[in-house]
Amino acid sequence: MAQYYFEREVRTATGECYTILEEGKSIGRLDLHFVPGMVHGTLVVSESLTQEAIQELMSMIDEDLTDAIGVERDDLVVHVHQGRDLGVFSHNDYNMHEGHGDSSATPPAGA
Numbered sequence: 001m002a003q004y005y006f007e008r009e010v011r012t013a014t015g016e017c018y019t020i021l022e023e024g025k026s027i028g029r030l031d032l033h034f035v036p037g038m039v040h041g042t043l044v045v046s047e048s049l050t051q052e053a054i055q056e057l058m059s060m061i062d063e064d065l066t067d068a069i070g071v072e073r074d075d076l077v078v079h080v081h082q083g084r085d086l087g088v089f090s091h092n093d094y095n096m097h098e099g100h101g102d103s104s105a106t107p108p109a110g111a
Contacts, residue, residue, distance in 0.1 A: 002022055002053060003022065004020055004021070004022055004027075005020070005022075006018040006020055006021075006030065006065055007019045007021055014035075015031065015032055016031075016032050016069065017029070017031050017032075018030040018031075018032075018065075020045070026085070027046045027049060028045035028046060028049070029043075029044045030042070030044075030065075032065075032066070034071050034073075037073060037074045038073055038077065039073045039075070039076045039077070040078075041061065041076065041077065042079050043061070043078050043081070044080075044081045044082075045081070047083050054080060054082070058080075062076055
């Protein structure tokens with residue numbers, strides 16, 4: 001069984017964002033948003049993860065992470081996306097940050 005670690009990046013009154021690590025390497029990202037009685041999430045994982053690994057992450061999110069946050073909820077809804085990381089974009093720097101993908105990225109439309 002793989003050892004996954006959720007590293008919190010951001011916490012607000014209504015949500016949290018995590019980088020998901022396996023053996024120190026980023027394999028995904030989780031964004032959680034809290035509304036009364038429900039937690040909505042978006043899980044984005046590396047294209048190399050198996051369905052079993054994704055299911056294991058979902059179990060950890062459901063059983064460990066949301067309980068540790070302490071949010072009362074009746075339901076957890078998570079949208080799962082699988083693919084490759086293109087980088088991290090910033091408002092002030094339209095190029096991808098070093099270490100992520102191709103540094104010749106163009107600004108998003110309308111920027």
